[in-house]
Amino acid sequence: MSDRRKFNIHALYPADYCFDWKSFETDPEHYKFTEEDLAYFNAIELEKYERVTPMTPYEKRALRRWVVSGHSVMEAPPSRYGCVYPSCPAPDFLEVYRTDRELDIATKGMSKEQRIAYVKDYFGYTDETEQERQEKKEKELLYSQIPEKAKETIRMLQRQLHYAWMFMAQEGISEEAESYIKEHMDRPAPFEDEWDIF
Numbered sequence: 001m002s003d004r005r006k007f008n009i010h011a012l013y014p015a016d017y018c019f020d021w022k023s024f025e026t027d028p029e030h031y032k033f034t035e036e037d038l039a040y041f042n043a044i045e046l047e048k049y050e051r052v053t054p055m056t057p058y059e060k061r062a063l064r065r066w067v068v069s070g071h072s073v074m075e076a077p078p079s080r081y082g083c084v085y086p087s088c089p090a091p092d093f094l095e096v097y098r099t100d101r102e103l104d105i106a107t108k109g110m111s112k113e114q115r116i117a118y119v120k121d122y123f124g125y126t127d128e129t130e131q132e133r134q135e136k137k138e139k140e141l142l143y144s145q146i147p148e149k150a151k152e153t154i155r156m157l158q159r160q161l162h163y164a165w166m167f168m169a170q171e172g173i174s175e176e177a178e179s180y181i182k183e184h185m186d187r188p189a190p191f192e193d194e195w196d197i198f
Contacts, residue, residue, distance in 0.1 A: 009046055010043065012046075012068060013039040013040040019037060038070070042067050042071065043067065046063070053094065062097055063093055063097070071093070074169075074170070075092070076091050077096055077097065079096050079099075081099075081100065107119070
């Protein structure tokens with residue numbers, strides 16, 4: 001008989017835990033989430049995720065260890081294959097874990113050069129052509145000539161876009177949003193001709 005104890009999601013946070021709604025509602029913008037808050041949210045998220053996501057027992061144990069160590073199921077772990085997950089929205093734990101396992105198995109016994117070539121091919125990565133390198137230099141030169149105020153505006157818009165995508169990913173509506181954007185990209189936005197970022 002195995003002496004492995006049954007995993008209890010609710011053991012991840014104190015039994016007497018109670019979210020401080022009063023403090024949160026008083027000043028939600030400046031409320032500091034405690035370790036217990038995060039442990040509770042992560043545990044409840046894990047419970048819901050396990051209910052709807054098919055997993056092998058091995059994957060489930062790995063995911064639980066990830067959450068026990070203080071992470072969300074939606075947070076990607078570091079990959080052994082570097083920055084090979086440029087997708088938006090960002091992948092969750094299971095996607096990175098499964099892909100890493102698949103690549104580990106596929107590249108077993110390969111030399112370093114063979115592994116690099118295989119991983120590049122797997123993710124559809126191609127080395128820059130001379131023309132692409134030249135275009136990149138031209139863009140860098142153009143960017144260096146943009147006024148600092150315009151750069152600040154661009155950074156702010158990029159940040160807004162990033163967090164908008166993160167929100168849509170968390171709400172499960174990123175695909176619908178992408179379809180909507182593609183459908184409307186050829187149409188001018190209201191008052192577009194009057195926009196002035198400077």
